[in-house]
Amino acid sequence: MLLKVDPASPQSIHEQLAGQLRASIAGGDLVAGEKLPPAREIAGSLGVNVHTLLRAFTTLRDEGLLEVRRGRGTVVTDKAPLQAGVVERARALVAEARRAGLTNEEIRQTLEVEL
Amino acid sequence: MSLEFRRSLQAGMNERRARLLLGVFLPLFLLVATYGPYLILRSELPDRLATHFDFSGTPDGSMTVHGLLLTTSILIGLGLLFWVAIAGIRRPFPASLASTLGFGGGFLAGLGAGILISTVITQRDLTHWQEANLSWWVLLGTCGTAILAGALGAWIASFLPVTAEPELRAEDLPVMDLAPNQRAVWTATLYTNYLSYLGVGIFLAGIVLAVGTLWLPALFLAGTGFLFLAFSTVKVRIDQEGLQIKYGLLSWPRTSVDLEKIATASIIDVRPMQWGGWGYRGSLKLIRRAAVVHRAGPGIRLDLNDGRVFVVTVDHPEPGVALLNAEINRRAGESPEP
Numbered sequence: 001m002l003l004k005v006d007p008a009s010p011q012s013i014h015e016q017l018a019g020q021l022r023a024s025i026a027g028g029d030l031v032a033g034e035k036l037p038p039a040r041e042i043a044g045s046l047g048v049n050v051h052t053l054l055r056a057f058t059t060l061r062d063e064g065l066l067e068v069r070r071g072r073g074t075v076v077t078d079k080a081p082l083q084a085g086v087v088e089r090a091r092a093l094v095a096e097a098r099r100a101g102l103t104n105e106e107i108r109q110t111l112e113v114e115l
Numbered sequence: 116m117s118l119e120f121r122r123s124l125q126a127g128m129n130e131r132r133a134r135l136l137l138g139v140f141l142p143l144f145l146l147v148a149t150y151g152p153y154l155i156l157r158s159e160l161p162d163r164l165a166t167h168f169d170f171s172g173t174p175d176g177s178m179t180v181h182g183l184l185l186t187t188s189i190l191i192g193l194g195l196l197f198w199v200a201i202a203g204i205r206r207p208f209p210a211s212l213a214s215t216l217g218f219g220g221g222f223l224a225g226l227g228a229g230i231l232i233s234t235v236i237t238q239r240d241l242t243h244w245q246e247a248n249l250s251w252w253v254l255l256g257t258c259g260t261a262i263l264a265g266a267l268g269a270w271i272a273s274f275l276p277v278t279a280e281p282e283l284r285a286e287d288l289p290v291m292d293l294a295p296n297q298r299a300v301w302t303a304t305l306y307t308n309y310l311s312y313l314g315v316g317i318f319l320a321g322i323v324l325a326v327g328t329l330w331l332p333a334l335f336l337a338g339t340g341f342l343f344l345a346f347s348t349v350k351v352r353i354d355q356e357g358l359q360i361k362y363g364l365l366s367w368p369r370t371s372v373d374l375e376k377i378a379t380a381s382i383i384d385v386r387p388m389q390w391g392g393w394g395y396r397g398s399l400k401l402i403r404r405a406a407v408v409h410r411a412g413p414g415i416r417l418d419l420n421d422g423r424v425f426v427v428t429v430d431h432p433e434p435g436v437a438l439l440n441a442e443i444n445r446r447a448g449e450s451p452e453p
Contacts, residue, residue, distance in 0.1 A: 001301065001302050001303070002299065002300075002301045002434045002435075002438070003299065003300050003301075004293075004297055004298070004299040005297065005298050005299075006294055006296065006297045007296050008294065008296055029431075034304070035304075037302045037350065037352065041352070042300055042302070045298070045300035045352065045354035045355070045356070046298045046299070046300050046354070047298050048298075
């Protein structure tokens with residue numbers, strides 16, 4: 001797993017980290033069931049606050065890609081490798097919808113119709 | 116061993132001396148030191164010697180004096196044959212092979228010599244082999260002699276010529292693009308299932324034996340099980356500090372190589388036999404080469420500034436190697452050579 005942070009980037013640090021974790025899962029670099037290294041260690045290596053990294057973990061947990069077990073580490077979920085790509089597209093979809101001027105309600109309706 | 120003493124030892128050794136020591140002087144010394152005491156004390160030995168002991172140190176097996184002489188001489192002969200062979204072969208050896216054979220030869224010869232000398236010394240003046248007793252210090256001394264002779268052989272053999280390393284191709288030396296303020300970390304885990312099953316199995320066998328109060332084999336099995344478990348997982352982390360490896364489920368023991376010591380990182384195709392087999396092979400201190408080998412295939416090779424080499428097998432090492440080289444370049448850019 002490769003994580004990079006760039007303080008000069010307009011994207012916030014936790015968004016950079018979440019994006020790279022998602023890409024690692026979608027790209028097969030992180031596999032289902034794989035345990036991530038301790039957050040404190042990774043944050044230390046990157047010189048970022050551990051809470052910033054945990055925030056990225058939480059985002060991916062909410063997306064169903066990571067399972068965060070207190071005291072037992074963070075594990076890639078079984079569905080994550082297939083789901084990560086879907087999440088990435090969903091994010092792109094929302095971004096495109098916003099550019100097109102759609103409201104959240106309209107985006108939900110669009111999806112509802114497709115479902 | 117102090118650093119200065121080690122440096123002077125390193126400086127005093129060269130290929131010619133290594134060949135003479137391994138091929139002539141050390142074998143002669145070992146033969147005299149082993150068979151000398153035997154020839155002097157043979158008249159004082161009982162007809163049969165205790166050669167096998169139960170766990171309380173009471174003998175439960177014996178051999179004639181000539182039987183023991185033959186058995187130990189086979190070990191000594193085989194060990195010395197290794198030494199003489201590597202000293203005599205003019206062709207360079209790949210990577211750590213010479214040191215591996217040097218260790219094997221010293222270990223076998225040291226084991227044979229240790230068994231013969233300790234038996235002769237502790238069992239002279241006995242009338243019956245049943246009176247013998249194996250004490251802890253004899254057991255430890257014999258194992259210690261074997262390991263020391265092996266380490267000596269490995270160290271001396273490390274001065275024999277090594278085959279020229281294949282030219283590094285550009286794709287084996289990747290460098291990552293890192294902006295000045297960018298920080299990165301790369302982690303990889305190499306997990307070997309069969310080793311951890313084996314480790315747990317052996318460890319449990321040790322506990323079963325401990326319940327049966329067979330303490331010595333129990334301890335041995337538990338220790339072996341722990342070692343297997345320790346090497347079942349290798350976790351590698353690379354960041355701006357350098358490379359760190361954590362072994363096993365307990366993440367202990369650990370090895371780390373500081374970035375400032377690394378000259379270059381490269382991708383290597385590891386062939387276990389060239390590095391001395393599987394496990395933690397070699398020693399950065401003793402033979403200036405060490406390798407953590409789990410399987411044949413890709414790995415990371417670090418060439419240190421002082422010429423030492425460290426290798427670890429890991430899947431898809433490219434990003435890690437690229438990150439290390441980027442950090443090395445960045446460090447060199449920050450503090451240019453005076």
